[in-house]
Amino acid sequence: MHGSKKWIACAGACAAALLSACGGGGGDSSNAAALVTPVVQVGGAVDHPSGVSLATLAAKPAVTQTVTFNSGTTPQTHTYTGASLWSILGDAGIQNDASRKNDVLSRYALATGSDGYQVIFTLGELSPDFGNKPSILAYLETVSGLNGPLNSSDGPVRVTAPGDVKGGRYVSNLTRLDVFASAATVPGTGGGVSPSFRVSGAVTAPASFDLAALQALPKSSQTIGSSTYTGVSLWALLNTVGLKLPASVKNPTLSAYAVATGSDGYRAAVSLGEIDPGFGAKGALIAYDVNGAGLGANGVARLVIPGEVKQGRLVSNLIAVEVFVAGSAAN
Incomplete structure (x- = not known):
């Protein structure tokens, strides 16, 4: 979906393009000042909160990607550099709880635009070791073969979400990136085989599911390597209990996330935007069988996410799935 992507070592060229876009060089100090003025604030659970300028972005290894997504029902194609x-x-130095294995997988980044619009990317979704979603902070767009600034409705910086069906997670006029630990509250039970799990949080009808309850729901499958998992789509499961999201918020699923917890306390988060068929459309599965042999010591259910570099977000012996909205207790 996201088309071509290439890495370009062109910090100088990108800075020159930005300077030209700001009104030309020629020693104009106001143009240079525009490049070093912070445009995006990075904060939350990071060691080095800071303001990021266009010059800072242009000094990073540049990524150029061509992306296609729908705006409403209209397809759009853009070539961005960022x-x-x-x-x-x-x-910024992502903070982690060293006592918790792969703690980064239970954290998320909240992207906020100048109009207050917010979307979530879980860090497991973004991490090159796990979901490896190649989102960028775009500051240039190629139009008719020429690099220029983003148009005024999108820039100066826009987050991209390559592979998404619709452009809801392409946050325009980005002003903030904040990292948060999840709001998960269910503790582990000391390990062992789980006979059931409970779905709770921002849902209308919290419910527990054992094997029979899962098998009564529409069946889905995912193949990862030599393993074929059968179970229930996580998206379908959440809609079975009903999502309780704020009606006043545009694209409310995009500012919500789910946390899966295993009996040993291991956690992994999935953004609802990642699995919503209208946006990320990733087929995350609550599996109850692998290769026709059940799950055995892995309990009644496990979270399975296809297309990952490493399966760190595969949560076995599932005891809880909790749904949260950005701005809840974690924030």
Whole structure:
């Protein structure tokens, strides 16, 4: 879906294009000042909160990507150049709980536009070791073969979401990136085989599911390597209990996320935008069988996410799935 992507070591060329876009060089100090003025604030659970300028972005290894997505029912194609979103978060120093295995997988980044519009990317979705979604902070767009600034309705910086069906997670006029730990509250039970799990949080009818309850729902499958998992789509499961999201918010699923917890306390988060068929459309599965042999020691259910570099977000012996909205207890 996201088409071609290439890495370009062109910090100088990108800075020159930005300077030209700001009104030309020629020693105009106001143009240079525009490049170093912070345009995006990075904060939350990071070691080095800071303001990121266009010059900072242009000094990073540049990524050019051609993306296609729908705006309403109208397809759009854009070629953007920017800096890796993951690298910008990494520069800020993502905080982790060292006592919790792969704690980064239960954290998320909240992207906010100048109009207050917000979307979530989980860090597991973005991490090159796991979901590897190549989102960038775009600051240039190629039109008719020429690089220029983003148009006024999109820029100066826009987050991209390559592979998404619709452009809801392409946050225009980005002003903030904040990292948060999840709001998950269900503790582990000390490990062991789980007979059931409960779905709770921002849902209309919290419910528990054992094997029989899962098997009564529409069946889905995902193949990962030599393993074929059968179970229930996570998106379908959440809609079975009903999502309780704020009606006043545009694209409310995009500012919500789910956290899966195993009996040993291991956690992984999935943004609802990642699995919503209208946006990320990733087929995350609550599996109850693998290769026709059940799950055995892995419990009644496990979270399975296709297309990952590493399956760190595969949560076995599932005991809880909690749904949260940005701005809830974690924030």
